[in-house]
Amino acid sequence: MKALIVDDAKVVRVALGRIMNQLGFETVDAADGQQALDQMAAHPDVDVVMLDWNMPVMNGYDFLVALRAMPEHGSNPKVIMVTTETGMPQMLKALAAGADEYVMKPFDKDMIFGKLQLVGLECSE
Numbered sequence: 001m002k003a004l005i006v007d008d009a010k011v012v013r014v015a016l017g018r019i020m021n022q023l024g025f026e027t028v029d030a031a032d033g034q035q036a037l038d039q040m041a042a043h044p045d046v047d048v049v050m051l052d053w054n055m056p057v058m059n060g061y062d063f064l065v066a067l068r069a070m071p072e073h074g075s076n077p078k079v080i081m082v083t084t085e086t087g088m089p090q091m092l093k094a095l096a097a098g099a100d101e102y103v104m105k106p107f108d109k110d111m112i113f114g115k116l117q118l119v120g121l122e123c124s125e
């Protein structure tokens with residue numbers, strides 16, 4: 001399985017990438033929403049996007065809207081928001097735009113594993 005990790009902070013991309021690798025995912029990453037769209041074009045087989053909200057160039061919300069509007073990616077991949085934007089209005093807005101789950105920063109491996117299970121992605125702990 002393949003995960004796209006999207007975050008403007010390299011330290012987060014590295015930490016999350018390590019966790020996803022441990023859970024059996026191949027990973028590709030992006031530092032903003034525009035790069036993430038490019039990665040989706042290059043890797044249409046991505047199973048899950050781990051998505052930050054606050055990023056320069058294109059934020060995670062705008063990426064999510066663009067992703068779900070792409071006919072070839074409309075129903076998949078799963079999208080898990082990984083963000084400090086955890087107010088209820090923000091969460092509802094992201095879920096309405098097609099996010100599948102929400103992880104609050106700071107995260108750990110158990111939290112990530114639990115959310116992957118919730119969205120139906122089989123992975124090994």
Ligand SMILES: [Mg+2]
Pocket residue numbers: 007008009052053054055
């Ligand atoms: Mg950020």
